[in-house]
Amino acid sequence: MIKKLYPSFLFLAILFSATGAFGQSKQRVIRAKVVDTKGIPVEFVTAAVFLNGPDSSVVKSMVTGKDGLIDIGGLSNGSYRLLVAQLGLKARKELFTLSDAKPTADLGTLTMENEVRNLKEVNVAGEKIPVVIKKDTIELNAGSYKTQKNDNVEQLFKKLPGVDVDKDGKITAQGKEVTKVLVDGKEFFGNDPKAVTKNLPADAIDKVQIIDDKTEKAKSTGIDDGQREKVMNVTLKADKKKGWFGNMAAAGGNNSRYLGQFNMNRFDNKKQFAILSLSNNVNEAGFAFEDINAFVGTNGFGGLSDNQGTSINISANGRANVNGAFSGVEGGLITNHTAGVNYSDELGKKGQFKFNTNFVAVLSDNVLNQRSNLQDIPNGLLTNQFTNGNNTINSYRFAVSAEYKPDTLNTIRFKPSMGLGIRKNYNSTASGTTRLTADSVNSISQLLDQTMRNPFIGGSLSLNHLFQKGKGSVNLFTTGNYSESNVNYINRSTTRFFVSSMPGTDLNQQASVDNDGSFITSTASFVRQISKAKKINFNVSQSADFRRQNVDQYTVDYDAVTGNYEIFDPLYSGNSANRSHRLTSTAGLNKTADSYTVNFNLAMAHLALDGSSFSNNLLNNVHRDTWAFVPNASFTYRQKNGRSVSFGVNTDVALPTATNLQTVFNNTNPLYIRQGNPDLVPSRSYGANASYNYFDAKTNAYINFFGSYTVMTNGFSTESSVSSGITTSRPLNVDGNYSTNLGINFSQPTKIKGLKYSINTYFNASKNVNFINGNRNEVVTLRPSLGTGGSIDREKYQFNLRVYGTLSSTKNSFQSLADRKFYTFYNTVGGSVSPNKTWRIFTDMTQNLFRGQPAGANNSVYLWNAGIERYFLDSKNLTLSVNAFDLLNQNSGISRTVNSTGVLNNNQTNTIGQYFYLKLIYKITRVGAQTNNNGVIIMK
Secondary structure, three states: OHHHHHHHHHHHHHHHHHHHHHHHOOOEEEEEEEEOOOOOEOOOOEEEEEEOOOOOOEEEEEEOOOOOEEEEEEEOOEEEEEEEEEOOEEEEEEEEEEOOOOOEEEEEEEEOOEOOOOOOOOEEOOEEOOEEEOOOEEEEEHHHOOOOOOOEHHHHHHHOOOEEEOOOOOEEEOOEEEEEEEEOOEOOOOOOHHHHHOOOEHHHEEEEEEEEEEOHHHHHHOOOOOOEEEEEEEEEOHHHHOOEEEEEEEEEEHHHOEEEEEEEEEEOOOOEEEEEEEEEOOOOOOOOOOOOOOOOOOOOOOOOOOOOOEEEEOOOOOOOOOOOOOOOOOOOEEEEEEEEEEEEEEEOOOOOEEEEEEEEEEEEEEEEEEEEEEEEHHHOEEEEEEEEEEEEEEEEEEEEEEEEOOOOOEEEEEEEEEEEEEEEEEEEEEEEEEEOOOOEEEEEEEEEEEEEEEEEEEEEEEEEEEOHHHOEEEEEEEEEEEEEEEEEEEEEEEEEEOOOOOOOEEEEEEEEEEEEEEEEEEEEEEEEEEEOOOOEEEEEEEEEEEEEEEEEEEEEEEEOOOOEEEEEOOOOOEEEEEEEEEEEEEEEEEEEOOOEEEEEEEEEEEEEEEEEEEEOOEEEEEEEEEEEEOOEEEEEEEOOOOEEEEEEEEEEEEOOOHHHHOOOOEOOOOOEEEOOOOOOOOEEEEEEEEEEEEEEOOOOEEEEEEEEEEEEEOEEEEEEEEEOOEEEEEEEEEOOOEEEEEEEEEEEEOOOOOEEEEEEEEEEEEEEEEEEOOEEEEEEEEEEEEEEEEEEEOOOEEEEEEEEEEEEEEEEOOOHHHOEEEEEEEEEEEEEEOOOOOEEEEEEEEEEEEEOOOHHHOEEEEEEEEEEEEEEOOOOOEEEEEEEEOOOOOOOOEEEEEOOOOOEEEEEEOOOOOEEEEEEEEEEOOOOOOOOEOOOEEOO
16 A cells, blocks of 8 residues: 555655755845834735746735734745735835845835725736725736636636635635626626636636625525625636637547537626637536536435445546546536537616626537446345446526616516426346355346436525614515426336345336426515614514425336237326425514624514325325424624635525325336335424634634534435345434534645645544334434645646545444445546647546455556646647656446445446547737736735
């Protein structure tokens, strides 16, 4: 194992040796003190040191504290200039020189005078300020952070202070997840951050804003709950608003691998127009929209897992991040074609009407070969299953977002959307179950041919009216959706039992399942200021949520005499109709001060459900009616220095779903038969949460802590029974379920330019109660994890290292044989170097380790990718690269799942193996005037 970890240890040694070498070099220091015209020290003044020459990039920078002192070390001998700036004060420049004879430059007291200036942008003698700190916004000048020629916005984000991007493209800013990324303040292909980060070029960005924004709920109801969402906004360079820009890419390799991409954008101060397209057979998704169903390596009808267990995965496509290009989807060999159009505009003399519209189409087909090994140790059973499938999916989505503000007191927002998904699956499955003694228990073969059609339409509408002088508001928010799921399938299966008297079965069925559902939720709220001096508001609201769902399943068996599917099967046929509503009346107080927000709400909810189901010639009627007291309270404390603390308590109730109430059997997975339970009652939850965030604008360090605890009464769980290797389950209510989550994130740059490190630790504990063969089983799961990493980012080279490990421990009260304890490690190392201005070499390696499991499940997988690229033309807009994917040819598509009944499911799915390819990229761009991007400024 040590030999396998040698590359990581070697890189660590090099990295820390370099760190030590830097630390042992002779240090040079610049010192000064900043005061105003009254001699009072000035806080939050940016002090930045630049080389006094053609290279005007920032060497070191800091922000003054209350004492106004500047102390910048770690400098080398040379000639420099110091820039001190703050909004509202005249910036000052001071030249100084450091040498062996003069290792310290003391500039004494620097007096800054008042200045009247346009607050929109600050430039000092043609030099653009890279950091502006406002009340709830940090604005970064993108030009101050070096990116490569073909980098996208994601690569730019990775270089920003306080911003992290993980291997899946999830963005974290100042310790909190970013919920949306805007372009010039407008939505770009909806709220999908990856549409921006994966498709827009980094060199098109002028500024990046990190915003603490109110939640959508607070905006719609007018009640400030003190909670803030992290939103990022990228503004484009001026020359990108004067014409078209984009890129074209084509790649081809051995094994008939190909990729083609075409992106074009046209923006101005009001309009945005973008076209994105991608076609490939290398498992690239292109988009990450939540309503586009990507293939994930299943047969489309659910697997053995009840979704309450612990999951361990190696990406089935094995895509690691090479040059920011790989972000694929999982499962099988996928040919994918995607295209999208986005348009935004403003109408009216003052831009009163703003709208965004976008359309996305995804056409994919998937060839799946999967081998599964299911170890049911508590029941002494081993199952081997082989699945082959050919699947296609076509998804289409159209969405509009519109906002109309006729005046400063009224706002109307309307967001309709509609879509259609069409999916076809053809799968063959063969499985055999044996006892641990190798005696055969059963054998099953199945052919499943299915088509699905899923249209939907929905939207939201909000109306907001503010009273004069901030005395309150009246608000109405409504959202609704209607969707259908029309499924038709033919199920042919043969089952044989060898150790029981159960008769074998030969099924040849045709079934149709029609499922349609809709909901509409409305909230009307009234907010009134009752104390202007103390900033206390009184609010009342009434919300109504109405839902309905109809399910109709019709199954007929094959008639060998007539050759048609016409023999009605009552066991697998039936229908259900369910109606539910929730009415919630709320009254509360809200106090908002400069540094804190307090909310206290008393709420009473009435929940009702009426439904009927007919299956196996039996009629079942269900009725649920309950009242619940559901108060909540929250407290948030925020300081100007970037520190915030929040606490919250809440309680809620939830009705069972219509699917869980339906008594119809589902046998599309012959190893796992599911049935609903009409006796389910509503569940109740009680929760508490706390968080602490601190971002230091002076050092760009942040620390984030969060914790939550939730306990359930009448929680939803399952009871299952196993007979001859076949599991039959249904949902039921249980008491005693709980979950708790704790986490700490810390990141800080070092004194070495471009070098930063981070530490992340998480802890999850939960208890889930289920019943197995009539016995109560309490499953306690503990999952502590620890991660650490570092990166150094310089103009000519970049290196990064990340180590992450997790311990998973599961204990069962009823069947200790199902207890599990194992470790997983996900480690990455990567880097690039540019020997000159026209060549770049890049590589990365991902290491996945599984330890502490049964010997056959312990393994190590290394994914090594590499490439070299060359820039052509005077503008360097043409790039040719030679790339290698999976140089060690170890990509295996392994995934493992442990469910709450103790079944360990080992899957291995076919996926893309080693291949080599050439890639040609041409950037279409308008080159504007270059400006020096230096300095930092604070805006109070």
